[in-house]
Amino acid sequence: MTSIFAVMYPFLLLIQWHRSSARFMEAALSQILDACKLAKELEGSLLFQVDVASDAHYLLGSCEEIVGAFNRAIQGLYTLQNQSSCSVQMLLMSACEGTGNPLCAGMPAQRSLEIQPAVTEFAGGSSYVYSAASSAQRGGRCLVQKSSKKRKEGTLVKLVPAHPNMENAPDDGYTWKKYGQKVILNSRFQRSYYHCTHKNHYGCKGKKKVQRLDDDPSTLEVTYCGAHTCRTSPTPIMIPNELMPSAVSNSKNGENNMQTVAPETTLIQLRNWFNRDSSNRYIEQMQGGRDIDYSVAEFADAMFNSGSSSSTLDVIFTQSQGKLQALDPFF
């Protein structure tokens, strides 16, 4: 009986892993749908109820509710991503360890099991995620690839319909700064290079290349490489202990004056922090004697704005650099 269990244990573990992944995905999808529904409700209210548009309290509450729902989905997906990146085979190997399972005997020592990416269809375009697997092994459609250079691992290629009179790719929710354009060998159209607008201030690694397809000029091939760290940073943000509710209990010895906070609580922490007064209560007194008294909207606009100007961001970042160094791992 014990030996049967020893043989079956790794497979039970694998089944368990798949079930738990499915549950996480289901929960994340449910959260995304909830958030979309809330956003739709807010949109409806803004369009058809004039009084709502001027009710800051209601708007703030709605926005926080929507952001909260998306954040919960993000957390679920991060968990799922971490599970995927942990090799299933490693899981099995650790399960096999010491069980004497004969089925584990032929298991290679250092090969991780790669999860092949699926070709995903998006509204308005298709996308492909390149993994370490060779392109020959990749199923699905053949991608335009004139270059002899290897595609970088972790890049996402999207084919998006191009506006006939516009050179730029459609808005994808991020703000980009063009830093180069090149003639590509054997291509009729030039390739444009963009990096995230927040590259300098926030160390965001997001980049993309945009190129019109030779055989279909109405389609743009957008290649994303580098993850955005400006919008949904998975990195816990460091908040000084004295601003945390648990400050008293944690700051006894004066060492390690920082605490990490979960991303979903960051906005609230930041809002409280930037609105403290000179006695450390909700308006930050700066070195030059000027108070920082930015509204949440201004700060959010500076961080994630869709506009071109970064002047507000400059002011915030230069004036409060000392504080932000503590907040931002990229400083």
Added chain:
DNA sequence: TTCATTTGACCCAG
């Protein structure tokens, strides 16, 4: 004056 874009030069992997 500021900021985004353009463009030629440079770097470096293949």
Added chain:
DNA sequence: CTGGGTCAAATGAA
């Protein structure tokens, strides 16, 4: 050596 990617000065728009 070649070509893709990046840098930074020049340019133009607001």
